[in-house]
Amino acid sequence: MPSWIPTFNSIYERLFDRYGPQAWWPAQGRFEIALGAVLTQGTAWTNAAKAIRCLKEAGADRPETLARLSEAALARHIRPAGFHNVKAARLMAFTAWWLDNGGHRGLNALPTATLRASLLAVNGVGRETADAIVLYAFQRRVFVIDAYARRVFSRVGLVSGDEKYEHLRAKLEDAFTGEAPECNEYHALIVEHGKVHCRSRPLCEGCPLAGLCEFRKRTAPSPAGGRG
DNA sequence: ACCCAGGGTCATA
């Protein structure tokens, strides 16, 4: 028997106690954070970080200067991030969108739902990237759903894992009582945790969620009701 | 040599 009830709130506490503050995108500018969100798509963060460093050295880490580059030149600078040709096209489209919408000031004036919808219309910005930008660059209360979140939460029986993105996002934003800074931290914690745990192994050794995985496996779990 | 990473798009059924 677990000595605690698995909820989205209690899991957050467990992960935070275990891993501590993750400090994702702590003090960079909004635009640079957004660049990172696109550059890290399907790529290890260390590689995306290299690409950002290259952009800085090239003086192309601001929207006005990046927009002046040719797509080919941009692709060369971000090569370490992988998929550099497609990402160059995406960053060009994203930067044009950024400038067309009044930069961080104009964008920050938009309501969260409007900002999200506008982002989703940009080529190369899908749901997860849009939410990452809305959360990490604009500090809005949004829960980012990724493959790790699906794994970790399904592992403890709070979700099945194959729900639609918007469904999971709404569920988490409803059940988790944290504000934007906690949503920020939670997503990072899940990624950090998911890199090691809740993968394919049947038993989580040294898992901060220990007890739950086994418990959920042996006994029939109660219906997944994720209430805060 | 093999697997995967802080995804998204497009073609196909």
Added chain:
DNA sequence: TATGACCATGGG
């Protein structure tokens, strides 16, 4: 709606 190919570099 739902898979699968594709994008490409770097680290374990």
